[in-house]
Amino acid sequence: MSSATYYVWNAKFGGLEVSDAKRLRALEEENARLKRLLADTMLDNAGLKDLLSKKMVAPAAKRQAVVHLQATLGMSERRACMVVGADRTIMRYRSCRVDDGDLRSRLCELAQQRRRFGYRRLHILLRRDGITINRKKSQRLYREEGLTVRRRKGRRRAVGARAPAPVLALPNQRWSLNFVHDQLATGRRFRVLNVVDDVTRECLAAVVDTSISGRRVVRERYGVSPIPR
Numbered sequence: 001m002s003s004a005t006y007y008v009w010n011a012k013f014g015g016l017e018v019s020d021a022k023r024l025r026a027l028e029e030e031n032a033r034l035k036r037l038l039a040d041t042m043l044d045n046a047g048l049k050d051l052l053s054k055k056m057v058a059p060a061a062k063r064q065a066v067v068h069l070q071a072t073l074g075m076s077e078r079r080a081c082m083v084v085g086a087d088r089t090i091m092r093y094r095s096c097r098v099d100d101g102d103l104r105s106r107l108c109e110l111a112q113q114r115r116r117f118g119y120r121r122l123h124i125l126l127r128r129d130g131i132t133i134n135r136k137k138s139q140r141l142y143r144e145e146g147l148t149v150r151r152r153k154g155r156r157r158a159v160g161a162r163a164p165a166p167v168l169a170l171p172n173q174r175w176s177l178n179f180v181h182d183q184l185a186t187g188r189r190f191r192v193l194n195v196v197d198d199v200t201r202e203c204l205a206a207v208v209d210t211s212i213s214g215r216r217v218v219r220e221r222y223g224v225s226p227i228p229r
Helices: 003-013 018-050 059-072 077-084 101-113 119-128 135-144 214-223
Strands: 175-183 189-197 203-209
Touching: 018 059, 018 077, 059 077, 101 119, 101 135, 119 135, 175 214, 189 214, 203 214
Parallel strands: none
Antiparallel strands: 175 189, 189 203
């Protein structure tokens, strides 16, 4: 043992027994391990908070979330998959589907020609063109291209029999109330309550004020006396 090593050990473990030194060394290792666990937990929580607004159900969405965590937080692939809850095999998966570009363009063209056709009737038209595919594939492409037809809302039908409006032939049988708004040169607004006979169309009263409450409307309405005929 060199003298430098001896002085370092003496400054660090001076006055300690061998058992005390071993116990101190174990405590330091446990403290370092707890710090690593805390750092990993905080990193996982930061990744989960970053992914709260993202919907991770399909494998493609989970793959994008893993790539996002690797790019923003510098996580490894293994840890990012653990946080997202995805299998590491999805990161190496490559789709084996054939290119459906021509089929999609033909489906969109038929949907533009037949705007009220759903995927079932469009599937029949594709079969007539000699394109042999499964109905489920037609439905999937139809949904992915956003060709869903909006349902028409049914017309509201009146319930019950309509009673004919009474024919008014005499004055002072029914009156109508109407409000008129305007403002003064100073900018202050006022209202006018008009009481009109429905038969003669005569204005029986005109109440002008800056504020007309409901009680005053009733008072003015019943305070008008019918015009003798």
